[in-house]
Amino acid sequence: MxxxxxxxxxxxxIRGGIGTIGVLAVGTYLFRNPIRRKIVKVINTVETPYQGNxxxxxxxxxxxxxxxxxxxxxxxxxxxxxxxSLAQMAADELEIDINQINVVxxxxxxxxxxxxxxxxxxxxxxxxxPLRELAATMREMIRIEAASKMQEDVxxxxxxxxxxxxxxxxxxxxxxxxxxxxxxxxxxxxxxPLSEYKYIGKPIARVDLVDKVFGAPIFGMDATMPDMxxxxxxxxxxxxxxxxGADVSKAEKMPGVVKIVVEEDFVGVxxxxxxxxxxxxxxxxxxxxxxxxxxxxxxxxxxxVGKGTPYVIQKVGNAEEILExxxxxxxxxxxxxxxxxxxxxxxxxxxxxxxxxATIMISTQVVAITRxxxxxxxxxxxxxxxxxxxxxxxxxxxxLHTPNAIQAAVLSKAVERPVKCFFTRKEEFQNDTFRPPTHxxxxxxxxxxGKIEAMEHNVSSGDVAFGSPMMxxxxxxxxxxxLGAWRGGLIxxxxxxxxxxxxxRVKLPFATSWWRSLGLLAxxxxxxxxxxELAIKAGIDPVEFRLTQIQDDEKGRRLKEVIKAVAxxxxxxxxxxxxxxxxxxxxxxxxxxxxxxxxxxxxxNVIKVHNVTCAMDPGLAVNPDQxxxxxxxxxxxxxxxxxxxKMEVENGELTPTIYGPYKMALMKHAPKxxxxxxxxxxxxxxxxxEPPLGxxxxxxxxxxxxxxxxxxxxxxxxxxxxxxx
Amino acid sequence: MEISLKVNGELYPIEVDxxxxxxxxxxxxxxxxxxxxxxxxxxxxxxxxxxxxxxxRSCSFAVKFxxxxxxxxxxxxxxxxxxxxxxQAWIEEVVPQCGYCxxxxxxxxxxxxxxxxxxxxxxxxxxxxNVCRCATYYRMRKAIHRASExxxxxxxxxxxxxxx
Ligand code: FES
Ligand code: FES
Numbered sequence: 001m002x003x004x005x006x007x008x009x010x011x012x013x014i015r016g017g018i019g020t021i022g023v024l025a026v027g028t029y030l031f032r033n034p035i036r037r038k039i040v041k042v043i044n045t046v047e048t049p050y051q052g053n054x055x056x057x058x059x060x061x062x063x064x065x066x067x068x069x070x071x072x073x074x075x076x077x078x079x080x081x082x083x084x085s086l087a088q089m090a091a092d093e094l095e096i097d098i099n100q101i102n103v104v105x106x107x108x109x110x111x112x113x114x115x116x117x118x119x120x121x122x123x124x125x126x127x128x129x130p131l132r133e134l135a136a137t138m139r140e141m142i143r144i145e146a147a148s149k150m151q152e153d154v155x156x157x158x159x160x161x162x163x164x165x166x167x168x169x170x171x172x173x174x175x176x177x178x179x180x181x182x183x184x185x186x187x188x189x190x191x192x193p194l195s196e197y198k199y200i201g202k203p204i205a206r207v208d209l210v211d212k213v214f215g216a217p218i219f220g221m222d223a224t225m226p227d228m229x230x231x232x233x234x235x236x237x238x239x240x241x242x243x244x245g246a247d248v249s250k251a252e253k254m255p256g257v258v259k260i261v262v263e264e265d266f267v268g269v270x271x272x273x274x275x276x277x278x279x280x281x282x283x284x285x286x287x288x289x290x291x292x293x294x295x296x297x298x299x300x301x302x303x304x305v306g307k308g309t310p311y312v313i314q315k316v317g318n319a320e321e322i323l324e325x326x327x328x329x330x331x332x333x334x335x336x337x338x339x340x341x342x343x344x345x346x347x348x349x350x351x352x353x354x355x356x357x358a359t360i361m362i363s364t365q366v367v368a369i370t371r372x373x374x375x376x377x378x379x380x381x382x383x384x385x386x387x388x389x390x391x392x393x394x395x396x397x398x399x400l401h402t403p404n405a406i407q408a409a410v411l412s413k414a415v416e417r418p419v420k421c422f423f424t425r426k427e428e429f430q431n432d433t434f435r436p437p438t439h440x441x442x443x444x445x446x447x448x449x450g451k452i453e454a455m456e457h458n459v460s461s462g463d464v465a466f467g468s469p470m471m472x473x474x475x476x477x478x479x480x481x482x483l484g485a486w487r488g489g490l491i492x493x494x495x496x497x498x499x500x501x502x503x504x505r506v507k508l509p510f511a512t513s514w515w516r517s518l519g520l521l522a523x524x525x526x527x528x529x530x531x532x533e534l535a536i537k538a539g540i541d542p543v544e545f546r547l548t549q550i551q552d553d554e555k556g557r558r559l560k561e562v563i564k565a566v567a568x569x570x571x572x573x574x575x576x577x578x579x580x581x582x583x584x585x586x587x588x589x590x591x592x593x594x595x596x597x598x599x600x601x602x603x604x605n606v607i608k609v610h611n612v613t614c615a616m617d618p619g620l621a622v623n624p625d626q627x628x629x630x631x632x633x634x635x636x637x638x639x640x641x642x643x644x645x646k647m648e649v650e651n652g653e654l655t656p657t658i659y660g661p662y663k664m665a666l667m668k669h670a671p672k673x674x675x676x677x678x679x680x681x682x683x684x685x686x687x688x689x690e691p692p693l694g695x696x697x698x699x700x701x702x703x704x705x706x707x708x709x710x711x712x713x714x715x716x717x718x719x720x721x722x723x724x725x
Numbered sequence: 726m727e728i729s730l731k732v733n734g735e736l737y738p739i740e741v742d743x744x745x746x747x748x749x750x751x752x753x754x755x756x757x758x759x760x761x762x763x764x765x766x767x768x769x770x771x772x773x774x775x776x777x778x779x780x781x782r783s784c785s786f787a788v789k790f791x792x793x794x795x796x797x798x799x800x801x802x803x804x805x806x807x808x809x810x811x812x813q814a815w816i817e818e819v820v821p822q823c824g825y826c827x828x829x830x831x832x833x834x835x836x837x838x839x840x841x842x843x844x845x846x847x848x849x850x851x852x853x854x855n856v857c858r859c860a861t862y863y864r865m866r867k868a869i870h871r872a873s874e875x876x877x878x879x880x881x882x883x884x885x886x887x888x889x
Contacts, residue, residue: 079823079859205819212824213808213815215759215799219825222758275749344763344771344825344858393761393825394858425764625819629864633822636860659768659856668850670862 059110060134061090067162067174069096072106074114075123076365077208078395079633080689081626082123084207086131088199088622089124093135093192095159096173098199103207105389108371117400118365119514121590121687124622128685129191136189144184146176194620194683203625208391218391220363221422223350229258231411231421232277233268233404234286237430238652239510241288243267254280261414268407270415278424292509293652299338299508305441305460308506311481314490317498322454323443330537331443332530335714336522338647338654339435339515340662341428345393348422351408357384358409363392365399377406378413397514400468401433426657434647434654435515436462436485436508440526450538452496452549459523460504461485462512481505484513488520488694491527492559492588494551510654517690520589521638521697525715528585528698533711541574542584542702543567558617558681559593562586565615565677566595576706579603580610583703587694590687592618596635596695598671600703605725607643607718609700611673616692619682627688628676634692635674640665642697643717663716728792732757733801743789747781748772750788751798759799759828763856770855773829774798780836799828802835810879811835814872822859829855834869843873 062070071090077083083103091098106112114126139159146164147154150171158165162173194200211218234246246267248260256276261268267284271277301307323329349362351374358378364370367387375382392399408421423431444455464484481503491499535545547563550556563586566572572582579601586595594616601608614631621627644663648655656662701712704721712720729738732755739754746765751757751774760783763771767785774783775797776790803809808816811834821827830853837844837852844852849869857865 079821081822205816206821208824209816209819209821210805212821212827213812213831214803214805215828217758219758219761221762224756273749273753275745342856342858344761344769344823344856346762392823394823396858425766425768629819629822629861632863633860636862637858640860658766659764664856664858665860665862666856667853667862667866670860670866672846672866674863 059106060112061138063173063177065174067172068100068102069094069162069173071101071103072111073103074106074112074367075127076105076118076363076367076389076392076395077103078118078363078365078392078399080123080630081206081623082118084204084626085124085622085685086127087207088202088204089128089131090135092197092199093132094139096162098204100162101207106367107386107388108367109383109386113368113371117369118395119397119400121592121689121691124685125687132191133188136191137186140186140189141183142173142176144186145180146171149176200622201620201624203623206626219345219393220350220361220390221345221348221393223361223390223420225350225352225359225361225418228350228418228420229270229272229415230274230277231268231270231408231419232274232281233266233407233411233421234281234284235423235427235431236286236288236291237426238288238291239294239649239654240290240292240652242290243286244289245287247285250285251280251283254283256280259415260284261411263410266407268411268421270411270419274420274422291652294509294649295651296649299437299649300335300439302508303437303439303460303462303506305439305458305504308460308504311503311505312500313481313486313503314499314501316496316500317454319454319456319498319500322445322498323456328445329443330445330534331441332533332713334440334442334526334529336438336525337645337715338437338512338649339641339645340432340647341394341396341398341515342659342662342664343394343396343398346423346425346428347399347402347404348420349402349405349408350418350420351405351412352418353378353409353413356380357386358412359386359388360405360409361388361390362402362405363390363395363399364402364405365392365395365397366402370402370405373402374406374409378409396516397518398433400514425659429647429657429662430654432654433511433513436464436512438485438519438522438526440523442526442530444530444534446534446538450540450545452493452534454498455491455493455496456499457489457491457501457523457527458504459486459489459501459519459526460506461519461522462506462508464512464514464518466505467507467511468513484518486523487518488523488587488589489527493546493549494553494556495549516634516637517589517693520587520690520694521641522715524585524587524694525642525697525701528587528695529701529711529713532584532698532702532705543572546586555588558679559586559588561679561681562593562595562615562617565679566597566613569615569675569677570597570599570613572597574706581703581706583699583701583706585695585698585702587691589691589694592616592687592691594691594694596692596699598696598699598703600700600707602704602707602721605721607700607704607721609639609643609669609671611675612671612696612699613675613677614692615677615679617679617681618688618691619684619686620680621678621688622685624678627678630688631676631692632674634690635696636665636670638693638696639669639671639700642715643669643700646716646719728788730788730791730796731794732796733798741788743787745788746784747774747786747788747791747796748783751783751796757798757800761825761828763826763829769826769829770833771826771829773832773855775832775836778836778839780833797832799831802831809835810875811838811868811872813875814868817871818864818868820861820864820868822861826855826857826859830857830865834872837869838873838876842876844869
């Protein structure tokens with residue numbers, strides 16, 4: 001056993017259902033930790049434990065008549081490949097073929113619900129032990145039942161591909177489960193050794209691949225309900241605008257309008273089509289108050305280091321003292337802009353509110369929070385609200401808060417029919433929960449031998465975790481610093497004798513929140529650009545330079561391994577060959593070290609990334625092909641964010657409001673080669689989806705310096721280079 | 726106004742404002758949800774489908790212009806038993822992540838291969854200009870080359886069969 005809690009025998013129960021034979025429902029797997037412990041655990045390990053809910057009954061598995069197993073996943077699928085990894089984990093312990101498993105989103109009324117979220121690159125690692133234990137327990141239940149049905153000794157039975165067989169008989173799992181009303185539940189069985197797994201660790205195809213290639217209607221925006229109407233809600237384009245009232249007389253007369261709904265906090269239209277709803281919405285005259293006529297420069301001023309509240313988040317030795325006197329002091333400042341999620345599927349929901357219950361179909365990363373907020377708004381018991389999660393057309397943190405679901409529900413209640421209500425793209429860009437802008441000051445002193453004697457990182461950022469419904473208010477005084485903002489902001493070079501990191505918290509006047517990898521992208525950009533500056537000052541090869549600053553413990557060893565692996569694989573050379581330079585950077589995120597080398601050219605002032613080599617150690621890769629896919633995607637998304645993307649604030653409005661003007665990497669900007677090397681430094685899975693986003697910005701900037709002599713200390717890099725030329 | 730629309734080989738008489746973007750007719754009237762909404766302003770390509778074999782951003786294309794023409798959506802491209810070469814290539818390269826943008830990219834690829842059966846990387850860069858936020862571009866490029874190969878093989882086979 002792995003030392004984790006065992007599945008309580010009392011908590012298993014079996015129900016029959018329509019179209020299913022056996023439904024294996026499991027109650028509380030892990031009890032809810034006291035909030036403080038939860039937070040402390042997050043701080044200590046930057047890992048999120050699985051936070052299952054306590055409602056009963058909770059369905060994990062169903063066996064269907066055609067001898068397939070349906071797995072109800074508490075984690076949502078937003079592209080990260082979690083469904084596939086979970087299928088592999090369950091199939092291996094259940095002794096079924098991977099094609100016999102069907103993963104679906106757990107509904108809140110009957111499925112298991114993670115009271116935290118899907119995010120933070122923790123889905124696979126959090127379920128690694130519990131899911132396999134549940135699957136193994138179910139397998140043994142089937143074995144025991146089969147033994148009694150077949151009148152054989154339990155130990156003589158073999159289970160494989162969903163079939164139980166003895167020397168001369170065999171039964172499918174479905175046959176075994178048929179008619180069983182009471183099951184014998186064994187103690188949690190031992191998990192198989194890694195070497196015996198058929199699917200775990202193998203690059204099998206995504207379980208949702210075919211649906212996605214044939215355009216199956218699986219996303220929130222594809223959801224429909226019988227007799228459904230369309231809603232549209234007015235949203236202000238101005239920062240700080242608060243709704244105070246609306247004149248709806250013109251809008252009421254627009255074609256197709258069923259009802260205009262004026263609430264205390266918003267106004268919306270319900271009509272017979274989406275277009276009618278949007279047209280009527282444009283005729284509503286809204287009164288707002290509290291708009292703030294801010295501009296980008298005002299925001300930049302607000303987040304300057306020194307303006308917010310400082311929290312020391314890391315302190316070894318006494319860097320502050322050493323860096324106080326100016327002799328031989330090296331100082332650099334870095335900036336990152338406001339970033340938009342720009343996920344392809346806008347936020348929205350289909351809601352049906354009836355007299356004493358509500359059903360919501362939605363792309364959400366926070367099933368439990370979505371449910372609880374709707375229950376509260378509608379004054380319904382939580383168990384009367386059923387959230388049916390759909391596939392997400394991109395998450396990236398955008399769907400960690402879903403007020404749009406409340407609006408759809410309120411509109412539905414008003415017309416007593418199902419209502420579908422989505423954001424327009426302009427609203428997405430202006431009412432996003434943005435990646436906060438950041439400012440960094442880095443200071444260091446080098447010894448004569450080129451070792452860093454002392455180093456300090458000051459990062460100032462808008463909120464990430466704080467202010468989010470996922471982070472209870474009581475967490476703020478306990479934590480002080482925003483753990484999302486400082487993600488990636490700690491100094492990972494433990495052999496430096498004196499180092500500290502200080503996180504400055506700034507509350508911005510617009511919503512800032514989780515964006516894939518949180519502070520990692522900006523913090524790594526700053527720290528790893530600075531490390532490159534120091535290496536150049538010291539006159540030491542940048543890869544060598546980093547290796548000498550790393551401590552000798554387990555963490556340090558894994559970090560050194562990825563650095564060596566990436567340099568080796570890319571054939572790293574710190575010189576310009578055929579007009580191309582290699583830029584190097586490395587980060588550690590959620591215990592996953594990741595190093596990247598970008599091969600870059602600058603022709604006519606245009607930054608072009610030709611190839612990227614990446615070495616990452618996420619521990620055990622449950623599906624190495626999908627881990628690589630995550631690296632490829634994160635590298636290009638990180639390239640996009642660091643080279644091109646930037647939201648501006650103009651006269652109180654966030655702009656631009658459309659793809660194109662919001663510059664992003666397209667096909668032509670994507671590296672022609674992305675070579676990913678996976679190391680396995682642990683025998684359990686770690687974080688995958690976000691860590692590879694860290695190093696790319698700094699890697700590109702470091703290469704650009706070699707090519708142009710220009711140090712780009714502000715993202716987006718292309719705009720910065722244009723400015724300097 | 727009544728318009729008769731031919732989608733994936735089937736004729737649909739529909740009662741609709743002729744200025745309605747084709748996308749909404751496809752999605753909300755015909756209930757074919759594979760063609761996606763991303764921006765509504767011809768800026769992302771999520772809504773790409775084929776009109777007489779040419780790629781069109783259907784969010785910004787009035788339904789009246791599709792009258793009398795052949796509209797093809799992702800649902801009409803291939804079947805699971807007999808996938809279109811582009812879909813086959815997408816499966817082989819395991820392209821999709823969230824998957825939302827993928828129908829648009831596949832339709833744009835079909836149109837590209839019709840005009841340029843054997844595209845170079847430059848051809849791909851110039852013609853495939855949709856947005857994928859999961860940034861699956863690396864595998865898409867491989868899949869486009871693979872689709873070109875598969876289409877070529879299919880054509881060769883057809884030529885072979887005709888000889889017999
Ligand atoms: S939805 Fe048509 S191009 Fe974006
Ligand atoms: S696969 Fe998610 S947007 Fe392209």
